[in-house]
Amino acid sequence: MSDWSRVHFALxxxxxxxxxxxSRFFGSPLFIDSLEDKAVQSSSVLSGFRNLSVEERLELxxxxxxxxxxxxxxITASQEAVRVAAATVENVIGVTHxxxxxxxxxxxxxxxxxxxxAVEEPSVxxxxxxxxxxxxxxxxxxxxxxxxxxxxxxEIRGVPDVEAARKRIEEEKPLLLAQIDQIHPRLKARGxxxxxxxxxxxxxxxxxxxVHILLDCxxxxxxxxxxxxxxxxSGPLARLTGGKAGLKILSNLADRRCVSSWVRIxxxxxxxxxxxxxxxxxxxxxxxxxxxxxxxxxxxxxKGIMNGIDAVIIACGNxxxxxxxxxxxxxxxxxxxxxxxxxxxxxxxxxxxVVGRLKLxxxxxxxxxxxxxxxxxxxxLRLMKVEKxxxxxRIAAAVGLAQNLAAVRALASxxxxxxxMSLHARSIALTLGARGDELEHVVRDVVQGGEIxxxxxxxxxxxxxxxxxGLTRAINKAVALAIDTQDASGKxxxxxxxxxFETAIVLVALDKSGEHDRAVQKARLWLRGQPxxxxxxxxxxxxxxxxxxxxxxxxxxxxxxxxxxxxIYLRKSEILAALATSLGRxxxxxxxxxxxxxxxxxxxxxxxxRRAWKPWALSDLLAVRVLLGDLGAxxxxxxxxxxxxxxxxxPVSTAVAFLAFLxxxxxxxxxxxxxxLTRAQxxxxxxxxxxxxxxxTSATIRAFVENGEFQNHxxxxxxxxxxxxxxxxxxxxYASGIISDNESTSHALLALHDARRSxxxxxxxxxxxxxxxxxxxxxxxxxxxxxLWTTWQSAGDAxxxxxxxxxxEAVSRCEPSHSIDLNPCIxxxxxxxxxxxxxxxxxxxxxxxxxxxLLRGLPSDSPAAIKGRAALVSAVNSDGGWGITPGTPSCAxxxxxxxxxxxxxxxxxxxxxxxxxxxxxxxxxxxxxxWDGKPEMYGPRPLLFYLRPISHxxxxxGLIAAxxxxxxx
Numbered sequence: 001m002s003d004w005s006r007v008h009f010a011l012x013x014x015x016x017x018x019x020x021x022x023s024r025f026f027g028s029p030l031f032i033d034s035l036e037d038k039a040v041q042s043s044s045v046l047s048g049f050r051n052l053s054v055e056e057r058l059e060l061x062x063x064x065x066x067x068x069x070x071x072x073x074x075i076t077a078s079q080e081a082v083r084v085a086a087a088t089v090e091n092v093i094g095v096t097h098x099x100x101x102x103x104x105x106x107x108x109x110x111x112x113x114x115x116x117x118a119v120e121e122p123s124v125x126x127x128x129x130x131x132x133x134x135x136x137x138x139x140x141x142x143x144x145x146x147x148x149x150x151x152x153x154x155e156i157r158g159v160p161d162v163e164a165a166r167k168r169i170e171e172e173k174p175l176l177l178a179q180i181d182q183i184h185p186r187l188k189a190r191g192x193x194x195x196x197x198x199x200x201x202x203x204x205x206x207x208x209x210x211v212h213i214l215l216d217c218x219x220x221x222x223x224x225x226x227x228x229x230x231x232x233x234s235g236p237l238a239r240l241t242g243g244k245a246g247l248k249i250l251s252n253l254a255d256r257r258c259v260s261s262w263v264r265i266x267x268x269x270x271x272x273x274x275x276x277x278x279x280x281x282x283x284x285x286x287x288x289x290x291x292x293x294x295x296x297x298x299x300x301x302x303k304g305i306m307n308g309i310d311a312v313i314i315a316c317g318n319x320x321x322x323x324x325x326x327x328x329x330x331x332x333x334x335x336x337x338x339x340x341x342x343x344x345x346x347x348x349x350x351x352x353x354v355v356g357r358l359k360l361x362x363x364x365x366x367x368x369x370x371x372x373x374x375x376x377x378x379x380x381l382r383l384m385k386v387e388k389x390x391x392x393x394r395i396a397a398a399v400g401l402a403q404n405l406a407a408v409r410a411l412a413s414x415x416x417x418x419x420x421m422s423l424h425a426r427s428i429a430l431t432l433g434a435r436g437d438e439l440e441h442v443v444r445d446v447v448q449g450g451e452i453x454x455x456x457x458x459x460x461x462x463x464x465x466x467x468x469x470g471l472t473r474a475i476n477k478a479v480a481l482a483i484d485t486q487d488a489s490g491k492x493x494x495x496x497x498x499x500x501f502e503t504a505i506v507l508v509a510l511d512k513s514g515e516h517d518r519a520v521q522k523a524r525l526w527l528r529g530q531p532x533x534x535x536x537x538x539x540x541x542x543x544x545x546x547x548x549x550x551x552x553x554x555x556x557x558x559x560x561x562x563x564x565x566x567x568i569y570l571r572k573s574e575i576l577a578a579l580a581t582s583l584g585r586x587x588x589x590x591x592x593x594x595x596x597x598x599x600x601x602x603x604x605x606x607x608x609x610r611r612a613w614k615p616w617a618l619s620d621l622l623a624v625r626v627l628l629g630d631l632g633a634x635x636x637x638x639x640x641x642x643x644x645x646x647x648x649x650x651p652v653s654t655a656v657a658f659l660a661f662l663x664x665x666x667x668x669x670x671x672x673x674x675x676x677l678t679r680a681q682x683x684x685x686x687x688x689x690x691x692x693x694x695x696x697t698s699a700t701i702r703a704f705v706e707n708g709e710f711q712n713h714x715x716x717x718x719x720x721x722x723x724x725x726x727x728x729x730x731x732x733x734y735a736s737g738i739i740s741d742n743e744s745t746s747h748a749l750l751a752l753h754d755a756r757r758s759x760x761x762x763x764x765x766x767x768x769x770x771x772x773x774x775x776x777x778x779x780x781x782x783x784x785x786x787x788l789w790t791t792w793q794s795a796g797d798a799x800x801x802x803x804x805x806x807x808x809e810a811v812s813r814c815e816p817s818h819s820i821d822l823n824p825c826i827x828x829x830x831x832x833x834x835x836x837x838x839x840x841x842x843x844x845x846x847x848x849x850x851x852x853x854l855l856r857g858l859p860s861d862s863p864a865a866i867k868g869r870a871a872l873v874s875a876v877n878s879d880g881g882w883g884i885t886p887g888t889p890s891c892a893x894x895x896x897x898x899x900x901x902x903x904x905x906x907x908x909x910x911x912x913x914x915x916x917x918x919x920x921x922x923x924x925x926x927x928x929x930x931w932d933g934k935p936e937m938y939g940p941r942p943l944l945f946y947l948r949p950i951s952h953x954x955x956x957x958g959l960i961a962a963x964x965x966x967x968x969x
Contacts, residue, residue, distance in 0.1 A: 283412025
């Protein structure tokens with residue numbers, strides 16, 4: 001994007017001469033006697049904000065309550081932007097984007113403010129934040145603002161008697177003002193309206209005059225309001241003056257609508273390693289005085305000011321061109337182009353201070369025009385807590401002053417050339433495709449070398465990346481992260497990503513006891529602003545209703561949708577109904593409570609029926625019975641509680657059991673459950689779904705097992721952990737102490753099998769071989785009469801495609817003799833393939849994960865495998881990545897899995913697609929070797945979560961497979 005500001009300033013400065021520019025001077029220099037020390041909150045200080053990813057920055061602002069999830073969606077939704085653009089301007093074919101960032105550290109009139117800025121130029125936001133940081137030492141930036149009065153001009157030519165016309169306008173002024181107010185009665189009702197009429201003579205001999213209409217536009221910028229008034233009043237004014245009306249339009253020199261900002265900073269604040277505070281302060285004043293004497297310097301001085309102001313105005317959907325025009329015209333109001341901001345050193349009883357003052361017209365609005373249809377602009381206004389148009393004007397003026405301070409301070413101390421060199425090097429590196437932490441490395445290298453050219457940058461980039469385009473470097477970073485995140489027990493933590501449902505349910509339980517206020521308040525703070533999962537109607541209802549219970553929102557708990565009582569979702573719906581009943585909330589439920597109780601009682605009335613359920617599922621059913629009035633079920637529930645107070649280390653099951661214990665007056669058990677829940681709460685205040693440590697450890701071993709560094713540092717401990725977690729029945733549960741299931745067992749078997757191929761010692765190999773044999777016996781014993789496997793071997797448990805795929809892969813790889821018959825399994829997988837070649841996952845929403853799971857379990861040359869691989873290829877996005885589901889934005893875990901699968905098949909056939917996918921992963925890898933994760937796994941369906949180690953392993957596996965296939969960018 002070209003730098004329009006420099007061109008604009010040059011034109012204005014050149015046009016301003018002493019002879020041909022005359023304007024009224026409004027306002028006198030501001031005098032500051034003293035500033036009281038103000039204790040302000042530091043909520044505008046976001047330490048480390050610049051080091052976060054875009055997603056992490058938005059997540060942080062949502063967590064702080066500054067933005068809502070809907071705000072984030074509007075920022076990132078291009079289709080919405082196109083719709084807004086089409087309602088705003090003509091001939092729309094799309095939208096072009098400006099980066100939107102947050103300037104931190106601002107205190108404006110004693111209040112901390114986070115300032116959104118839309119700007120393409122590097123360093124603008126950083127400079128504003130830096131200037132604001134210095135201003136904090138003086139209590140922040142202070143402002144004054146005129147009433148929002150706009151000027152409209154009605155030109156009248158051929159007035160026969162100019163002085164007589166002036167007199168008639170003056171005599172009729174009250175009636176004329178009343179007539180203007182009749183044009184905009186609603187504006188008058190809001191406290192705005194006509195304020196005055198001014199008669200200006202341009203050429204007395206030719207009878208050429210202009211009448212100014214001064215209109216208070218309140219919270220609107222006012223262009224349409226003032227233009228309408230000019231049009232309507234041109235006739236009456238022409239008749240009164242005896243002339244002919246000409247132009248009828250607003251003036252962008254809105255000098256009745258000025259805003260002033262000022263700051264007073266101790267000189268001592270400017271001390272640097274190489275300069276005293278006095279030296280820097282005197283340099284700041286010298287830079288200001290040069291701009292006051294020289295219009296060529298003043299143009300650049302003011303350009304820096306408008307860098308900040310324009311960025312705020314654009315972010316808030318206002319007319320930055322009008323603000324620019326008014327600022328430049330005001331800068332040459334006495335016939336000479338001058339700086340808008342000036343700096344001086346002032347002596348006081350409390351020391352020496354650098355004092356900066358800025359004044360300029362600021363015609364902005366927060367209603368009407370493009371602001372009303374621009375949701376991003378509305379979000380930016382909310383972020384700054386803007387309530388009136390003058391609030392926006394004050395903040396913009398504060399940003400302009402902070403921007404100018406950063407610039408003149410840099411000029412006065414170390415200078416800005418070094419910074420410009422870095423920015424130039426950064427721009428070249430980005431153009432040449434530098435990724436992630438490559439950028440900082442290359443910029444530092446070429447700046448130190450003193451050669452800032454494309455050739456030098458490319459040379460540095462090539463040296464850093466090596467012969468495979470940075471692929472090995474990226475893999476090494478991913479391996480290093482895996483090594484660093486293994487804990488002392490040898491596992492990788494399978495703590496699931498937090499979401500509303502679990503935290504809300506636990507909060508409800510603890511809150512009812514009235515004894516855990518600290519945990520409850522931490523949880524409520526975490527919940528505020530958390531995104532509600534909306535990928536599925538049931539997930540959205542679950543989280544909305546859980547949130548309503550937790551935050552004590554009024555209104556009925558609405559479970560009236562019949563879909564909630566589909567067998568897949570029924571269990572969680574029963575829990576919500578029971579909770580609402582226990583809390584005395586109004587409940588609208590598709591299934592009557594009496595029927596829920598009867599149904600749950602029937603499912604758990606005998607020992608044989610209870611044995612059919614997994615312990616945590618049985619606990620939920622028994623707790624629902626108690627909460628719906630069947631207190632006798634509490635004795636059965638009591639037997640399911642662990643010594644640590646939990647119900648099988650499951651926060652939701654423990655929370656519901658806790659409420660049931662309270663209901664039945666089992667206070668000892670309730671206290672034990674509460675202790676577990678308060679200990680399980682994270683520092684942030686939330687609770688996670690479950691810990692899938694066996695899954696996370698198995699996935700990590702499988703991804704990195706062939707890497708030498710991983711083998712040396714992690715493999716033995718990881719294998720020891722998996723072997724320790726094997727249950728006496730030969731299977732594995734998803735975490736320590738959990739009963740065996742088919743899915744966890746297949747994960748562990750595949751990890752152990754891959755580890756054997758890495759070359760274990762004879763003793764370790766024998767241990768692993770025996771564990772694999774025991775695991776296969778478990779799988780053979782859990783195969784049902786149809787030759788298939790369910791996931792949990794629990795009542796009502798369905799056959800899930802990807803689970804069958806994992807089991808088929810584990811059996812075929814670990815048991816070549818095929819003593820376990822896989823034919824029914826392979827037939828089922830082939831029969832349940834969609835027409836387009838895809839499968840619908842039951843445990844995972846990640847499409848490439850599901851496809852890969854099935855393809856690895858099927859014979860590679862089978863028709864189903866061929867169709868499945870083609871479906872995977874067709875799901876690639878234009879950016880080279882794959883989304884969680886086809887057509888959704890690409891993410892790292894899905895892309896890595898897709899690449900790994902294509903490399904496993906025929907990599908040469910898909911070389912181009914694989915190369916693009918690798919580039920996608922390299923571009924998005926963070927400096928620490930990780931990638932952003934996205935919710936991709938169901939638990940319980942349809943709620944989603946993700947595990948960082950598993951998402952990391954998925955992404956890295958694609959890079960490792962590509963390198964093995966000899967494919968790199």
